[in-house]
Amino acid sequence: MPSPRRTASPPGEPRRIAYLYLLPGFAVYAAFLLYPLLRSVQLSLYDWDGLTLGRWVGLANYREIISDVGLRAAFGHALVLMVFFAVVPVCVGLLLASVLNRAKVRGLAFFRTVVFLPQVVAMVVVAVAWRRIYGPDGSLNDLLRAIGLDSLARGWLGDYALALPAVGFVGTWFETGLVTVLLLAGMGRINGSLYEAARLDGAGPVREFLAVTLPSVRGEIAVASTLTVIAALRTFDLVYVTTSGGPGNSTSVPSYEVYHRAFELGRVGSAAAIGVTLTLVILAISLVINRIGDRETTR
Amino acid sequence: MISRAEKSANYVILLAFAAFALAPILTVVQSAFGPADAGESSGFGNFAEAWRIGHFGTYLRMSLSVSVFVVVVSVVLSILAGFAFGTMRFRGSGPLFYVFLLGIMMPSEAIVVPLYFDLRTLGLTDTFWAVVLPQVAQSVAFGTFWMRAYFRAGSRDIVEAGRLDGASTRRILWQLLVPLARPAIVTMTVLVFMWTWNEFLIPLVMVTDENLRTAPLGLAFFQGQYSQGFTLLAAGAVIVATPVVVLYLFLQRHFIAGMLEGAVRE
Numbered sequence: 355m356p357s358p359r360r361t362a363s364p365p366g367e368p369r370r371i372a373y374l375y376l377l378p379g380f381a382v383y384a385a386f387l388l389y390p391l392l393r394s395v396q397l398s399l400y401d402w403d404g405l406t407l408g409r410w411v412g413l414a415n416y417r418e419i420i421s422d423v424g425l426r427a428a429f430g431h432a433l434v435l436m437v438f439f440a441v442v443p444v445c446v447g448l449l450l451a452s453v454l455n456r457a458k459v460r461g462l463a464f465f466r467t468v469v470f471l472p473q474v475v476a477m478v479v480v481a482v483a484w485r486r487i488y489g490p491d492g493s494l495n496d497l498l499r500a501i502g503l504d505s506l507a508r509g510w511l512g513d514y515a516l517a518l519p520a521v522g523f524v525g526t527w528f529e530t531g532l533v534t535v536l537l538l539a540g541m542g543r544i545n546g547s548l549y550e551a552a553r554l555d556g557a558g559p560v561r562e563f564l565a566v567t568l569p570s571v572r573g574e575i576a577v578a579s580t581l582t583v584i585a586a587l588r589t590f591d592l593v594y595v596t597t598s599g600g601p602g603n604s605t606s607v608p609s610y611e612v613y614h615r616a617f618e619l620g621r622v623g624s625a626a627a628i629g630v631t632l633t634l635v636i637l638a639i640s641l642v643i644n645r646i647g648d649r650e651t652t653r
Numbered sequence: 654m655i656s657r658a659e660k661s662a663n664y665v666i667l668l669a670f671a672a673f674a675l676a677p678i679l680t681v682v683q684s685a686f687g688p689a690d691a692g693e694s695s696g697f698g699n700f701a702e703a704w705r706i707g708h709f710g711t712y713l714r715m716s717l718s719v720s721v722f723v724v725v726v727s728v729v730l731s732i733l734a735g736f737a738f739g740t741m742r743f744r745g746s747g748p749l750f751y752v753f754l755l756g757i758m759m760p761s762e763a764i765v766v767p768l769y770f771d772l773r774t775l776g777l778t779d780t781f782w783a784v785v786l787p788q789v790a791q792s793v794a795f796g797t798f799w800m801r802a803y804f805r806a807g808s809r810d811i812v813e814a815g816r817l818d819g820a821s822t823r824r825i826l827w828q829l830l831v832p833l834a835r836p837a838i839v840t841m842t843v844l845v846f847m848w849t850w851n852e853f854l855i856p857l858v859m860v861t862d863e864n865l866r867t868a869p870l871g872l873a874f875f876q877g878q879y880s881q882g883f884t885l886l887a888a889g890a891v892i893v894a895t896p897v898v899v900l901y902l903f904l905q906r907h908f909i910a911g912m913l914e915g916a917v918r919e
Contacts, residue, residue: 371822375737376749379730379793386768386790387756393767404770450670459663467905468671474901474908475678476851478869479894482876483677486684486883493680531674536913577913588760591853595873609854612762617858622766629763637758 391633398627403620415627425628428606431518432587435607438522439529439586444578446526447533452567455541456559466538469531481595484524485511488596511597517605521596525586533578540574541567580643584636608632684887703888706879711864712871713892716850719867722785723849724842727792731841732834734793735800736826740812750801756794761787761854769858783859784867788852792845803837804830840911843904847897868893 398415402408419425454462472480487493488510495507510520548566557565590609593599599606599614606614608628616625688695689702704710737743738750768787772778808830815825831838856867866874872893876886901908 369741369743372737372741372743372746375733375741379734379797380749382726382730382786383753383756383790383793386787387759387764387794388752390764390767390771390787391759393771394763397767397770450666453666454663457660457663459660459667461667465667465671466909467902469674470905470909471678471898471901472674473912474847474897475894476853476869476872476897478851478853478872479681479890480677482872482886482890483681485876486887487677487680527673527677530670532912534670535909539913584758584760588762590762591869594853594857595876609760609762612766613854613858616766616769622770625766629760629766633759633763636760637755640758 394626394629397623398630400623402622404616404622405620408623411623415624416631418624419627419631424603424606425608425611427603428608428611431605432589432607434518435522435525435586435589436583438519439525439589440579440582442526443529443533443582444575446530447537447578448568448571448575450530450534451537451541452563455538455567462538466535470535471531472528473532477591478595480524480528481592484527485596488520512601514601514604517597517601521589521592521605524592524596525582525589529582529585533582536578537571537574540571544570576643576646580640583639583643587632587636587639681887681890684883685891687884687887689882689884699884699888700892703875703885703892706885707871707875707889708863709868709871709889709892712866712868713896715865716868716896718781719785719788719856720846720849722781723788723792724845726785727789727796727845728838728842730789730793731796731800732826732831732838734797735804736830738797738801739804740808740830753794753797756791757798759794761791761852765854765858772859778859779862779865781865784856784865787855787859788849792848796841796845799841800834800837803834836907839904840907843900843907844911846900847908850897 397408399410399412400408401411401414419429454465489495490507490509492510494510498504498507508516511517513520544566548570549562552562552566587607588609589607590613593605593607593610594613597605599610609632612625612629612632614625615621615628685699686696687699689699734753738746738753764787768783769778772783777783811829811833812825815829820829850867851869852867853869853873856865856870857873860866860870872889875889879886
């Protein structure tokens, strides 16, 4: 029989029944996320084709990430994607949000619904749409021909130099709405008297932006950067459907390499090492960005 | 303060940005209603044709079962775990919570490789379970984080009052807290539904049987196999995207608030 003290104890008192409530969720979580993560670390230390007996190779798979030209390129491509997924949307979003925040225009709610829409459409659908747009007879080329720039028309995703920026631009399209909505929400919370004070000091729109708006939304910028940088690092569906890493390996990215190596090349150990590295990079980036965000906002 | 010119400039920016966001989506919708590739159907007929050729009926049924299972199970498990983290004090709660947080950050790419080979050893690949259970785990990580934050914020007095009335812990959770937490639970439900419906990598790796393909996976295969034109592919894309988009149009506040506040898992 439970002691009367425990049944009557208010929240905040130690309660052993908590473990019972945690158990089912934790069991699924441990079996299907934690255990596989540990197995991933273990597999990454082996050379294994997925069928025969694996061979212990220590850290060789990790060394390969640094020494192998193709893998280095894949991580380099991820950096390029970060510019398109994170840097451009945050800059454009800041500009758009601050302009829109200055004048309270009507129809902002409708606008928000529309620019947020790409976020809820399956990435595979997005990829199908953009593959069509970039195609040799797609709407981008139609547009170029219509304005007399026929010489620029091409199969964008088949071009060695332009395929990666083309994929990256899809990320810009995808993330800008999210970032703008996030920043608009942050700017909406800024105290109006700060702007009045700045205007009394004779500040123009630019000074106002630098002195009032920008410092006030640092937290939102940190969140937006974390989200979009991680999205750039986790780009798999988009690359798989639009280019499969090609032409050559000009659009291969780490998450695509994980799939390609494990399930197409039979290099399971190497794939696991890339997966583990990717996880560490994502953890490190979110820690660093949130540190910076925390230090600069006093909330 | 704000001049007329600036105001109209703002409307121009709003419209241009909205057009930019919508254009690729409208391209697909427009193509889906366009003349058929083989010239047999058009308009709504394209959807019927794509449905037939692309087997989207099978895929949507699978996606629906997967999403409903993942949503129901992970919402229940998250409420239980979030309740423990949010209202109770117990040894190890801090470290345990960080373990759950790790799951929010962890990309599917890190777990899908060992999961595939271990489930293959157990003979579980190419089953419904191989598709849903890893996604339940991912959603429980997010859901626990989400419900903990909710229960921490304002449940203390309610729990205390319930306890004084002699209610059991179970009754406090299900009859006092859960009804009040409905908005938070709805948000979690729509987010988990969207993530599960749109998930691509896990079903791609776990399933080769055509009858177990989810809608996005089916669309990707349809694109690979069907090369006669774009109309039916576009119709298929619209079919795959519609359920989540419709849900979004009705519950957009939940979608936007959830993705901005629970902004950790993408």
